[in-house]
Amino acid sequence: MLVAANGCTVEVWIVFRRACLFGLVAAFAAATVLGCGSGERSGKRRIAVIPKGTTHDFWKSVKAGALKAGEEFGVEIVWKGTASEEDKEKQVQLVDSLAGTVDGICLAPIDRTSLVPPVVRAKQSGVATVIFDSGLEDASAIVSYVATDNYKGGQMAGEHLAKLLGGKGNVVLLRYAAGSESTEQREKGFLDAIAKHPGIKVIADNQRAGSDAEEALRTSSSLLQSLRGQIDGVFTVCEPNNKGMLQALENDNQAGKIMFVGFDSDPRFVQALKDGKMHGIVLQDPFHMGYQAVKTMVEHLEGKPVEKVITTGEYLATQENMDDPRMKELLNPPKAD
Structure with missing residues (x-):
């Protein structure tokens, strides 16, 4: 009877090696299946x-x-x-x-x-x-x-502000950061709509604020100070700019006195619309x-x-229609954190 170096008979050693080899193959196959499942992301x-x-x-x-x-x-x-x-x-x-x-x-x-x-x-x-x-x-x-058709949304804002002003007065456009196609289209649509009303003059459209509401507040405050007594209406093209302008108007006791149209919603804007501090919100x-x-x-x-x-789609919310079911849905859309 032949004996292996480890003391086992040769027959036992062969069976042992075969069992190990089979185990390795089975383990590899299982790993391959699991690996494929993971790669395919279920x-x-x-x-x-x-x-x-x-x-x-x-x-x-x-x-x-x-x-x-x-x-x-x-x-x-x-x-x-x-x-x-x-x-x-x-x-x-x-x-x-x-x-x-x-x-x-x-x-x-x-x-x-x-x-x-x-x-x-x-x-x-x-x-x-x-x-x-x-x-x-x-x-x-x-x-x-x-x-959204952002150009159309800008036009809607311009036409609404012109209506609020009775076709005459001075308006200010607060732009967003350069390079954003959506807000640039809103700005263009607004200016093109205002241009159809010869009694309305754009007295400032060269100021910008980015995604920081604090920056928008500083820029808006500066505009209100430098053009004090001259502004009849303002348009802001996005959520952070709305926030900054609204706060600036409140700080300056001008909220509700200057016609204010914004673009995009937020709970604070909904309340401002209800309170007459905003006079229109273009909604996406x-x-x-x-x-x-x-x-x-x-x-x-x-x-x-x-x-x-x-x-x-693009929509215009006002104090008159803000309680309509569709407007309420757009003013308070579902959110995920």
Whole structure:
């Protein structure tokens, strides 16, 4: 009888080695199955939703809509945004880093020019992009653009302010940071509407404030001081600018005396509209925008045709109609933290 060096008979040693080999193969097979399951992410597609920012109520409503679509269509939503709505470099990095980990991207570009190259790179790597909220300078690499008609929204603001002023008076436009396509369209629409009323003069449209409400407060206060007694109406083009201007008007005891039209909602603006401190709010549908952006991406990934441009609507809330069911819904849209 042959005996192995470890004291076992040769027959026992062979059986032992075979058992070990079988165990290793079984373990490898199990690991492979588990590994494949992990790689496929349980069969769910992953869609990155990259907003301009994450702090303002507008983006929280966009997130709520995106999550609703993710739940409805069985996809995982990867929500990633920058802390500042002016950090375009960080947003470029986000697009580049997420492109290799997801099946599709829904992006609200901070800057219409700077975000074109990463979208092109994503497409070259096989990852499609749906743009929402704010457009790109070059849309040739995108699947679809889902947004408010911001030019029309700006026109609505201009026409409403002109009506409030009876077709005559001096107005101020507080602009947002340069490079944001959505707010630039609002500004253009507003100015084009005001230009149709020869009795109304734009006495200031060269001041800007970014995503910081404190900056908007400082800029608004400066405008009210330098143009004291000359301003009949103002228009602000986004949530942080609304906040800054409203606070400046209150601080200066001008709230309700100067006609004030803003763009986008927030609980404070709803109260200001009720109290007569704001005289109109142009509304978007951020919940629907987030939902529609994800829905459009899902349809594209499923090989279905999608529209190149999808509008999500624009509305004007006033003290007279703010209690209508649809306006109440738009003034207080669902939010997700």
